[in-house]
Amino acid sequence: MKKKILKIIRILLIIVVLLFLLWLVDKNFPVTKPLSFEVNFNQDQAAISKLKPVSRLLKLGDNQVILGSPVYFNFRPIQFYRLARFEIVYQQNGRSLTEMGGKSGVGWSYNLEKPILISDVGNGWQKAIFDFDLTKLYRPRNFMEFIINSSGESNQTMAINQIKVTLYR
Amino acid sequence: MKVKINLFQLQSNFWLELNQLVFRASFITFTILFVLDFLLPGFVTNWFNPIWLLPIVLITALIQREK
Numbered sequence: 001m002k003k004k005i006l007k008i009i010r011i012l013l014i015i016v017v018l019l020f021l022l023w024l025v026d027k028n029f030p031v032t033k034p035l036s037f038e039v040n041f042n043q044d045q046a047a048i049s050k051l052k053p054v055s056r057l058l059k060l061g062d063n064q065v066i067l068g069s070p071v072y073f074n075f076r077p078i079q080f081y082r083l084a085r086f087e088i089v090y091q092q093n094g095r096s097l098t099e100m101g102g103k104s105g106v107g108w109s110y111n112l113e114k115p116i117l118i119s120d121v122g123n124g125w126q127k128a129i130f131d132f133d134l135t136k137l138y139r140p141r142n143f144m145e146f147i148i149n150s151s152g153e154s155n156q157t158m159a160i161n162q163i164k165v166t167l168y169r
Numbered sequence: 170m171k172v173k174i175n176l177f178q179l180q181s182n183f184w185l186e187l188n189q190l191v192f193r194a195s196f197i198t199f200t201i202l203f204v205l206d207f208l209l210p211g212f213v214t215n216w217f218n219p220i221w222l223l224p225i226v227l228i229t230a231l232i233q234r235e236k
Contacts, residue, residue, distance in 0.1 A: 006187065
């Protein structure tokens, strides 16, 4: 009886571990849709941080208001992915989104890109799309740094509703 | 005829063997996750922090030592 219970528990533990490993593989290589992450403006996540520095930012409802330029965030994709597509949903209140950059070396070295597409999403909101080749970016301690540049006077702002990154191999 | 199973009346050896099972499972899982994340940074730690398994490993290891 005792041996039987232990055998069942052993099999259950092996199944749980295997299911957990399968869950991890599915999280990193989803079958039905591409792998994507979204910036949480309230807190850092393991894969993607919130926007920084706080001195150039203001939280207003669900949106992040940008008061100055540049603002940055860190991203930590696994090395299997070569292309990252960033989608930024924003609203210009005098300040305009100019470019986005990925850190490409030590010091102030950024691979700056203009949006490849800007589309209207309604109510004055726009969506800008940027593509980055992840193999060309600097990855100290497996973290990549991205900056968002905007232009405008010090009293002009820009609201960001969503920053989403989708990874492709 | 009803068969009653009272887990508390099982021999204490049962609990020690169960402890050993949990120790092995958590230690092996921790090691696999650690190696996976070392080889592919972010593969594990982007979704789950394996450090949460360490208290289970430590407690079960201590119980085993007491045996």
